[in-house]
Amino acid sequence: MKKLVFLFLILSFFLTSCEKEDTPELPVVQRTVFVYMPWSTNLLSDFQNNIDDMEIAIKKGILKNERVLVFLSTTSKDATLFELQYKDGECIRHTLKTYENPAFTTAAGITSILNDVKSYAPANGYSMIVGCHGFGWIPSSSSTRGIDQRMHWDSQGIYRTRWFGGKEFKTDITTFAKGISDAGLKMEYIMFDDCYMSCVEVAYDLKDVTHYLIGCPTEIMAHGMPYEDMCVYLLGTVDYASICEVFLDFYQNYERMPCGTIGVTDCSELDELATIMKEINSRYTFESSIMGSVQVMDGYLPAIFFDLGDYVTKLCPDRDLLDKLEVQLKRTVPFKSHTEYFFTMAKDVYRGEIIKINAYSGITISDISTNNDTAKKAETAWYKATH
Incomplete structure (x- = not known):
């Protein structure tokens, strides 16, 4: 019986060794x-x-x-x-x-x-x-x-x-x-x-x-x-x-x-940006009559995406608070680039259209959009963190 147990242990060792050799670990x-x-x-x-x-x-x-x-x-x-x-x-x-x-x-x-x-x-x-x-x-x-x-x-x-x-x-x-x-x-x-x-x-x-x-x-x-x-x-x-x-x-x-x-x-850097935005939103409400002055970043009617930085400049009249937001926004989006115009097929899916970029922060926001597709914006984690 002892010989059989010993033979079984030896056989198990070789089988395990063979399995490891067949499936070598990949280099990391x-x-x-x-x-x-x-x-x-x-x-x-x-x-x-x-x-x-x-x-x-x-x-x-x-x-x-x-x-x-x-x-x-x-x-x-x-x-x-x-x-x-x-x-x-x-x-x-x-x-x-x-x-x-x-x-x-x-x-x-x-x-x-x-x-x-x-x-x-x-x-x-x-x-x-x-x-x-x-x-x-x-x-x-x-x-x-x-x-x-x-x-x-x-x-x-x-x-x-x-x-x-x-x-x-x-x-x-x-x-x-x-x-x-x-x-x-x-x-x-x-x-x-x-x-x-x-x-x-x-x-x-x-x-x-x-x-x-x-x-x-x-x-x-x-x-x-x-x-x-x-x-x-x-x-x-x-x-x-x-x-x-x-x-x-x-x-x-x-x-x-x-x-x-x-x-x-x-x-x-996003949590800190959200903290500042929450303070701004607690103090100021966007005036819908000036929505047309905010840089749009799409061709939809009504627009869905707006330049975040330009939106906040129109929302927040407090210069110190706005400066704080602008500094944080540069930390949050440290690298960006753009051409003079952006192209969109949203207005005309056969010819397209170019729209001038007058303000650019490299990131958009949909807070002020009245487009039906943004009906659930209050359910986003960003909106909940900033309102």
Whole structure:
């Protein structure tokens, strides 16, 4: 009997050893950058162009101690997770997993995808790039528009701009935040390559799951971010100032439509910004008769997104309190850039329109909007924290 027990122990040891050899632990890199491109109706070709531009950048040997994983939906039911790898002067795509009917509009589905990323590419830190349509903080259940009402992502004209997840596949920001939180992650940055995502309501919802938020306060052209030149600043030690400079240089010279806006929000500063805003709101009420004087950042009628800084200058007559807010706002949005005009397809989805930027803080707010789509603004975490 003792011999049998001894033989069993020896056999168990070898079996355990073999199992460990078959599933070696993956090396932990400094950062994994996750490019998330769920199904977005009419943007697939633009996403593919974005990935091509990332490959051009990676061919230059910019990857040091980072990995780049891409989740790309090619239909509403099919998606692939693959890695962009540098090898012998080329960038190759290494498929890691395929998905059927991924639940990318649910928190559980997002958590599952992020757990896959962690499993395939363990890292000391993570960042996330999101390519989709975007509509800021507006929840999918808020849209009161009829089936014939066209939106900025419905563009059929010669110029197109970029609902987070597509027209029929919308992901609420609160759902997105829970998906990241449930995966146990806090990103170094989340960059939205989408329209209207640099807004204070979005940033406040995401402040516990990312250190920085990069996004556009207006619409962004369908081309998206200029990854060929921007990638080097998104990897390694992130250079937020250069990200904004590259963006501005690209869109100032963009032949199709030279318009673009970008802002970088330091989410650690948002609580202090909310504290000052709460004091302002407790003392002053916005005079609706001067709404037309506030810088709008969209083409909707009535407008949905307003420049946050310009709005507060019209709300708060107390110079000392306003100065305090302006100082904090610069800390909250330390990097930003914009062209002279922004472009919108919201007014005319066949031709579009350009609107002059007279005031710019790199982030928007919807507090004074009377648009039906903002009916639930008082339910946002930002509004509750500031009123």
